[in-house]
Amino acid sequence: MSTGRLIAAYIFGSVGRGQADALSDLDILAVVENNLGKVAELDVIKLVPLQFASLKPSISWYGAARVAEMFQNGELFAWHLSRETVSLFDPNKFLQTLGTPAPYKECLADVRSFRAILSGIPPQVQQSAVNAAYEAGLVYVCLRNIAMAASWELCEAPDFSRYSVFNLSGLRKCPISVEEFDAAMHCRMASQRGLQPPHTATVSYILGIYSRLDPWLDELEELLLRKENGRQYAQNAV
Template identity: 30%
Template sequence: MHIYAFGSVCRGEVDVSSDIDMLAIVDGYDSRFNPSDYSVYSYERINDLWGQGNPFAWHLFLESKMVYSQDDVDYLQSIGEPGTYKSGITDCEKFREIFLSAKKSIDSSALTEIFDLSSVFLAVRNFATCYSLHAGKAPDFSRNSAKNLSIYSIPIDDPTYSLFERARVLCTRGLGEILSPAEIDKAKITLNEIDSWMIEILEIIKNGIYGRV
């Protein structure tokens, strides 16, 4: 059994809305670990992710901190660097589809606006993370990944970006103030800009143009 912390606590990005992401690597089912508190993986699955060069594997390899080892070995470091990440186009297209689904829902109904804005944040953050990893630059797994792409950063201002982040925290942790109708409208009017940004990034990936980032 090996236990790791990962995420914002390991990057030093902790604030009042942060949680602590924990990973447990175990042999088979282990009732001691509640999936609501831990990401629980078998050794076989971790090795599969490493071989695939999966973004989560790179995240763990670069940013996790070991908390406990039953054999005094840092297992994640012992298996070496993950394989080359090769699914950037597919993954970015997948997260754009999540974005488009949330955008369609927002355009058709006001009943789930905050949830849909939360989904937009999830899609945008993961889209940017996958791009940063695929482009061969320093991969960015932070909540601000979409703002850290130099000239290809998401073309919305920080206050507006924070509205999407607030929606995400509200939906996942139940923390923070409910977004006002005016704040929701402010976020909604940027959706076409976000889509154009995603389309541009996808074109960059498909054409292999990374030098200017």
């Protein structure tokens, strides 16, 4: 028996952006009253319009206070929600009451955090090839999160799309192909959905991608650092 109270529910992700395709899940944010727990998943799923009923729902549960905190802190997910949600249930205009999120200030820190995870992948697959498909999927996760963070500085607006890594400006194009990126993405989806991963998920594939990505990510990090230092200099000069 659920004890929670649903405050609001929204679609976000590719469906919220109007970019859904055959690979898309239905990402749903369920906002519940603090300290009361979740509501029944069915109570959220039944809010989904028929046009999206064929998509696999993936519900993210948040207390109202945590969502408000993300907006106050300027966290990247708050900007995602602010820009790209479709309301399913929102009787009190919950997100609207939070206003515009504070500026996102953790771009460089988040890029470095996901780079640290990425750097651990080559030793893992060299130690054991058994988990090559899982590690290939992790390449996708890290690279996509790096790109979404960097888009704050390197795009006209934050880019949460699947291929944001190919839309960054101010540095050379990402050195892996769309096909290689898609293979990593399919590895991730295979591990999440219990499907057969692509045959390309090999140790040599992962090491080859990493060898090209690492120097490019050095360039990306240096560019973000210059932008951050320039902003600090300008603030100190005022």
